[in-house]
Amino acid sequence: MTRYVIRRILQGIPLLFIISIILFILMMNTGDPIATMGGRSVTRPADRIRLTRQLGLDKPIYVQYIYWLIGNDWTKVDLNGDGIPETSGTRRGILRGDFGTSIVNRGTPALTLIVQRLPNTLLLMLASEIVIVLGSLLVGIYSALKQYSTLDNFITTLLFIGYSMPIFFVALLSMYIFAVLFKRWGLPYLPTVGMFDPQVGQTAGQVMLHMILPVLSISLVSFAAYSRYIRSTMLEVMGQDYIRTAKSKGLPRRSVVLVHALKNASLPIVTVVGLDLPLLLGGAVVTERIFAWPGMGRLFLDHVSRGDMPVVMGILMLIAVAVVVFQIITDIVYAWLDPRIRYD
């Protein structure tokens, strides 16, 4: 197993290089950071020329990639526009842990911006994932055991309604009902936006209160898919011979379902969750925007719309690394869940 893990990690390195090149080329062609630097006015020509030079955007794309990768402190740059490189570069490159500085938040390290937002996103997304997985497990197991019962049909219909609704609709609707209208009707109400009320401060109670609507929105849309996965794998497993054997041996129903059946039925779920977890880092772009949740999704959206390469590449590479790492973890969890699986 150790050899397998090391092999997978080593395979991941060239993969990450290829991903970084593809993403870099893609990001370079999706917009010009200088285009929006004029604010409400179009950027002035003299400023365009100067900023293109000062921010290193006049270099060929492969040179910009190399500077991003290994820095430019080994060379000089021309800041004053006389054509002679006179100032030493200050970038160390991503391989030395320097994600670069944001073009939009000039001078702020990209990693600082990412690290500020990451815990907020993990909080929201992990809570949502836990709610989704637990809720789906319960609904999925019930659906499998009481297939086609009235309650099963009712719950399934509700879930598919939630699945069909666009998330921004669910988010705005829940905001209007539980925040605006409930307050107007004199009922206990939830806050509209934000992670906490700045006048009260970032307390556990405040964060939990502000999390209810965003988590509800994210979960409602995802319950259906997960619960159907669990329902179908449970049905398949419950029909197996060893389950019949366990029942005939007189084991309690809870033990048959939760120990023998669920453990085997959960293999596909582990795959889905394993694939989902790294993507959590990207945040829920629409939900974060609507609820003004200060997470990675909003950071990505704000910075990609202004062509802020260092921050955008930092986020994307973080997600790429997480995907590679979580795929390895998923394989290990597989082997733990199913002793028949061996990698060596």
Place this chain on the structure above:
Amino acid sequence: MSRKSGLFPVFAVLVILSMVLSGCGGAKPAATTAPVTNATQPATAVPTPQKKVATFIWTQEFDSLNPMYTNMWFSTTTHQLWLCWAWNFDENNEAYPNLVTEIPSLENGGLSADGKTITLKLRSDIKWSDGQPITSEDFKFTWQMFTDSHNAVNSAYPYDKVSDIETPDAQTVVVHFKDPFAPWIFMWRGILPEHILRPVFDADGTLDKAAWNMAPTVGCGPYNFVEWQSGSYARFAINDNYWGKRPKIDEIYLRFVPDDASQVAALRSGDGDLGTFIAYSDVPTLQQSGIKIMTQPSGYNEGLFFLINKKLGNPALLDVNVRKAIAMSIDRDGINRDLLLGLTKTPASFWDALPYYNNPPLTNYPYDPEAAKKLLDQAGWIDHNGDGVRDKDGVELVLRYGTTSREIRQNAQAVIQQQLAQVGIKVDLSNYADDLYFSGYGQGPAASGKLDIMEWSDGPSGFPDPDIYYWLCSEIPTDSYPAGSNWFFMCDPELDALIQKQATQTDPVARQQTISQINQMFYDKVYWLGLWQDPDVWAVGPRLSGVKFSGVTPFFNIADWDLTQK
């Protein structure tokens, strides 16, 4: 065997547990908040009951608070809270002194006759929030930092027009320009504290990474900056060292809420006292909730620009009569009435918000499709092949009309396409993200001559100064000058001469005459076609009173704002 599953109580307990655990995960302010600022006072929480605390909703988070590194309206608008300009502008967008004793003019000797020297006389009682006096050295330092090549500033204009600054004493600033410079009123929008930033510049060789950019703990406004939590909010509290009028509101929070619908919900539920850039479609809903809508001209008007170039554009647009026909084919008043709920008007002049320069005031081309058809017939554009689209010498009258993807623009495009089709002009529509649309030559569609009709909201570049420069012949983008701003690829020598002339005329009367000629030419030759006025639209909650706005320095009278407690 009991069929009753014990699962639901388990479910309930687990959900509650997970919420509690994840909520606890957030209860570590030091770790999770990690504010952008690294030199701020701690986020002390609850204001005392007597404090008046207002919350403004900001739909865009500022990128930097240092005026060097941002041109975002959402950043510069905060200046009247915590920073200071040499002069502010009132609700009529007229300048009045702030740091100076009087606005420079020819009469008081502040402006030299040749337009190349401006002398500022500073007040002697002005100070930074740490008690240090604001002096001429701060002004000179500001100019030096904006123009130093080691600072990647967003815009060096207009400081790059200055050749030298003398500071004969602490209250006198003598600014020398390379050439006569008429738009000087655009200068000194945010003075930098020399005593704080000079040591930083000397140590780092640049101000790009200064902590002050994101946490300007020393300022010169009625409020002090306190903290900025990335993605969440920024906070300002009363400056006890302020040399001007003390405000009535003790603290102001700016909450960042990017979504328009969420902003409306927050305003309606009282989570915000002030909203910005309200969409016209949201105005009735807000008014019904007791929220006041105030509009303030800020120089911007939405309008159409035309590609008038033989090689790149459709030859039809070279003919002024075709452009006039287009002007008469679009029911612009109808667009204002139906798409913008009648809350704005059609601007006839690029200087619509500056009546001094739109003088005599222009009137709009009427909506007259029949007259438009006649003009097109006379110009030789007739539908020879019966396909519903006019043509001439084998060229079809098909125009490429592109703008950004903002919803109101797409709606207007659809209406305009339909109305132009009725007079036999075919229009192909396209939409782009902002950072692609406004990209330069070679990347941006407008800058590369790929759009016959372009649309965006614009106004005189240094409002309330009337200066313009896009239409200069020297600004046509080329391979050797890709930064050119003349995205219309047109050269009108008479217009070019007038634009160059007005930029040097410091005598307002002479300048007004030149601008009037340009104004008339824009109309006669249809170089620009106004669609709707684009004022700042504010939503003022019921708790606020005494509120006035300016189109240049929106919070100019923030000291008079008052708040009734909930």
